[in-house]
Amino acid sequence: MSATARLRITCPDRPGIVSAVTTFLYTHGANIIDLDQHSTDPEGGTFFMRLEFYTPYIDVSRAALEAAFGEVVGNRFDMDWRLSYSDVPKRVAVLVSRHDHCLMELLWRYARKELPCDIAMVIGNHEDPREAVEGFGVPYHCVPVGDGGMAEAEARMAELLGTGVDLLVLARYMRVVSGDFLRPYDNRVINIHHSFLPAFVGADPYRQAHEKGVKLIGATAHYVTAELDAGPIIEQDTARVTHRHSVADLKAMGSELERTVLARAVTWHLEDRVIVFGNKTVVFR
Numbered sequence: 001m002s003a004t005a006r007l008r009i010t011c012p013d014r015p016g017i018v019s020a021v022t023t024f025l026y027t028h029g030a031n032i033i034d035l036d037q038h039s040t041d042p043e044g045g046t047f048f049m050r051l052e053f054y055t056p057y058i059d060v061s062r063a064a065l066e067a068a069f070g071e072v073v074g075n076r077f078d079m080d081w082r083l084s085y086s087d088v089p090k091r092v093a094v095l096v097s098r099h100d101h102c103l104m105e106l107l108w109r110y111a112r113k114e115l116p117c118d119i120a121m122v123i124g125n126h127e128d129p130r131e132a133v134e135g136f137g138v139p140y141h142c143v144p145v146g147d148g149g150m151a152e153a154e155a156r157m158a159e160l161l162g163t164g165v166d167l168l169v170l171a172r173y174m175r176v177v178s179g180d181f182l183r184p185y186d187n188r189v190i191n192i193h194h195s196f197l198p199a200f201v202g203a204d205p206y207r208q209a210h211e212k213g214v215k216l217i218g219a220t221a222h223y224v225t226a227e228l229d230a231g232p233i234i235e236q237d238t239a240r241v242t243h244r245h246s247v248a249d250l251k252a253m254g255s256e257l258e259r260t261v262l263a264r265a266v267t268w269h270l271e272d273r274v275i276v277f278g279n280k281t282v283v284f285r
Contacts, residue, residue, distance in 0.1 A: 003087040004033065006052050006272040011079040013039045013047035021051065021071050028065060029057040034285075036284040048275050050284040055085070084272050087183060090166035092270075094116045095129045095157070095173035096124045100228070102171035102192055104130060106266065107136045107258040115263075116270050121164060123157055125175065145175060154181040169266055170224065172258070179226035189224040192262040194254055195236060206250045217241055217250055219257035221265035223276065232281045234265040234274055 003244055011017065025032060034052040039045050052186040058065060066187055074081050096103045103122065105267065109115045121139045122129065133140040141160050145153045154177065161168070163184075170177075170191040181187055195218030200208040204214075209217065218238035237260065239253050268274050275282040 003055050003085060004048065004052050005030075006084050006086070007081065008272055008275055009047070009049040009051075009079050009081045010275055010277065011047050011077045011081075013042060013045045014077065017047055018049070020077065021049070022071050023051055025051075025070060028068075029059045031057065038282055038284075046277065048277070050273060050275070051199045061206045066161065067171045086116065090270055091120045091164055092167045092266075093120050093161055093221065094122045094171050095167045096122060096129055096171045097174040098126050098169060099172040099174070100129045100132065101255045104132065105263050106169065106171060107133065109158060109263055109267075110138075111136055113196060113267050117167070121160065123132050123160060125153070125173075130154050150175060150178065154178060156179070164231045167266070167269060168203055169262070170263065175264060176228060177224070182224060182226060185235070187223050190221055190234065190262070190265055191224045191229075191231070192221050192258050192265075193205070193229065194218070194258070195220045195238070206254060207247050210245075210247045210250055215241060217254050217257070219254065220259040223262045223281075230279075232276050232279050234268065234281055235261050237261050 028055040032053045037049040086158040101209045122133045130140045168189045196205045222233045
């Protein structure tokens, strides 16, 4: 399939934005195949757009196209814009602990070419997942949290990650990472957890939920910020439960939700479908 480019735009809303963008691309030979937009308020609100187009017939280099777009359209409408390309896959690293269901879902989709990325490595704080990960042909590094604590472990992980990772996924990594560790990855770290917070905190939330007789369980995928579990939400899902479900049933249903919700969130990020706006997201699905 021909390579495509994805353009994401955030700017103050005003007339003429869509016309200016599409006309510019048309004059340079782009074939637009998908366009979605949203405005918080047509009168003085914020405008968001995601546009995808085929690139084989563009009449200038990518660098020249980007420079011209900034000068002709971006500056005119005070845009915050990003252009990415489908034939330049993002490099992804995954952090995991012993619970590997979310990790295995990502690796399975990666092996089936359903995740448009390059999984560069998996880092775990236990040896348990090594054999399964390496079975997918992905390097596995074990960085235990030893006597030096998280500061030492984060220093080692940062060394392994280097500067070439575009997205970091916490696939049930059961450690709190510091703001210093997160700083290089602004809006590029995705976490998954159950949706019982803040009602059922601490150990064994599914047992707590079962004891309270909850009727809904769920999972949340969000970008990670320095404030614990408070980053912009990308995706959520729920399942109904009844008095007939045991704690084991709730855990199994929760694991299924966590796997699918995280996989959707990661896929949408890789496809440049997510725009962060304050502590919210606009997700073009």
